[in-house]
Amino acid sequence: MDWLFDVVIVRPPGESYKNCVSTNPERLSIDVNLAKKQHREYVKILKENWIEVIELEPLERYPDSVFVQDTAVVGVKSNLAILSRFGEPSRRGEEESIGKVLRKEGFEIKRIEEPGTLEGGDVLVTDVGIVFVGLSQRTNIEGIKQLVNFFLKLKVVSVPISKIFHLLSGVSYLGSKTIAISPQVVDVSYFGGFKLIQIPEDELYANNMLYLGEKRVLLPEGYPKTEEKLRREGFKPITVNVSEFWKGDGGVTCLNLPFYNVL
Template identity: 70%
Template sequence: MDRLFDKVIVRPPGESYKNCVSTNPQHSTIDVKLAQKQHKEYVKVLKENGISVVELEPLETHPDSVFVQDTSVIGASSGVAVIARFGEPSRRGEEKSIEKLLLDNGVEINRIQAPGTLEGGDVLVTDQGVVFVGESQRTNKRGIEQFARYFSHVEVVRVPVTKVFHLLSAVSYLGNKTIAISPHIIDVGYFKGFKLITIPEEELYANNMLYLGNKMVLIPAGYSKTEEKLKKEGFKPITLDVSEFWKGDGGVTCLNSPFYKSL
C-alpha cells in the first residue's frame, strides 16, 4: 500500500463548532447537526479504506478542534511527534489532549516553543525523504527551524504561503512523486522533481484533498473539473459533502491527524 499513513486521530465537531474562526461569508450558516453527520461519513470512508481511526470526544472549549490536523505532526516510524504552537492564538490549548494521547501511547513529544509557531495544515509530508512546510500567517520561520531539528532525518523545504491560511489548502501529495497544486497560489518552483497536476483556479478548495493509497483520493463534492482531471491521471476520486467544514475554512485533510509512516 502506497499511502502515507495507516492510522489517524479525528475529533467530531462539538456544539461550539459554529463559533469557529472563519473568513467564509457563510460562516454564520454553519449547521452543527449536519457537520456532525458529515464527519461520521468522513470517518466511514477512512475505515472503508482500511485506515485505523482513533476517535476523540468533542472539545467544546475549542470551537475549531474538529480540525485536529493542526495540533501535531506525528511520525509513525520514528515514534516522534511535534506538538504545534498555534499561530491563531484562540486555538492554543487544543493540542493538550492530543499530546496526552500520544504520551499515553509512548510517543516522544517535542513542542514548538515561542516565538515559533507551526500548524499541521502547513506541513506537506511525502514519502521521498522531503517535507514541505509553508511559512504562512499561522507558521513562522522559527517554528519551521524547530520542526526541522525534530525531524532531522528528512529534508525540510520552506515554502512561502501568502494567499491562503495553510500550505495544504493549495498543495496535496498523492503518492508516487505526484503533487496536486494550485499554481496561482503556490510557486511550483519549490517542487522540482515531482510530477505536478494543476488544479483549476476556480476549484481551489478541491486541492485540499486526502490521498488514501491505492489511487483513491478523497475530495470535496462539487468539483467536477478536479474530479475529471484526477480520473485522467489514473486516480479514483471519492467525493464527500463537507459543506459545513468549508464554511469553517477547513477541508478534508484538516479533519484528521495522521501517523505518517515516512516520518
C-alpha cells in the first residue's frame, strides 16, 4: 500500500472563521454556514476513502483553527508529534489543544521552540525518506533545523518560497516518486529524481491537493485541466467544493492533520 497516512484529525470551522487571517480579496464574503457544510462533505469523502477521521470541536477563540494541518507534524513510525510554532502570531496557541489530543493518542510530544517557526503547511512528506520544507513567511531556518534534529534518519530539504504562503500551495506528493508542482511559484530544481507533473499556471490553486493512496487524489472542484492531466497520468481525481476555504487562504491539505505512517 502506498498510503502516506490513514488517520487524520479535523476541526470544523467555528462562527469566528469569518475573521480568519487571509489576503484573499473575497475574504469578506465568507459564508460560515456554507463553510460548515463544505467541511462536512470533505470529512465524508475522507471516510469514504478509508481514512479514519478524529473529529474535534470548533475552537472559536482561533478563527483559523479549521486549518488544522499547520498545528503539528505527526509521525507514526517514530511515535513523535512535533507541535508547530506559528509564524503567524495570531495563531499561536492553536497547537496546545492539538497537543492534548495527540498526547491522548499516545504520541511523544516535542515542540518547535523560539526563535524557530514552523507551520505544517510548509512540510511535504514523501515515502522515500525525504521531507521538503518550505522556507517561507511562516517557517524559518531555525524551525527547519529543529525539525531536522527530531527526524535524524530523514533527509530534510529546505525549499525557499516567496510567492505563496506555504510550500503545499505549490507542490504535492502523489506517491511513487511523483510530485505535482507549479513551477511559477516553486523552483523545480529542488526536486531532482522525482517525476514532476506540472500544474497549469491558471489553475495554481488546484496544486493544493491531497493524495489518498492507490492513485486517488482529492482536489478542489473547478480545475478541469488539472483533473484531465492527473487522469492522463493514471490518477483518479476526486473533487470537493472548498470555495469558502479558498477565501480564507486555505485548501484541501490544510483541513486535516495526517498521522504520517512514513515518519
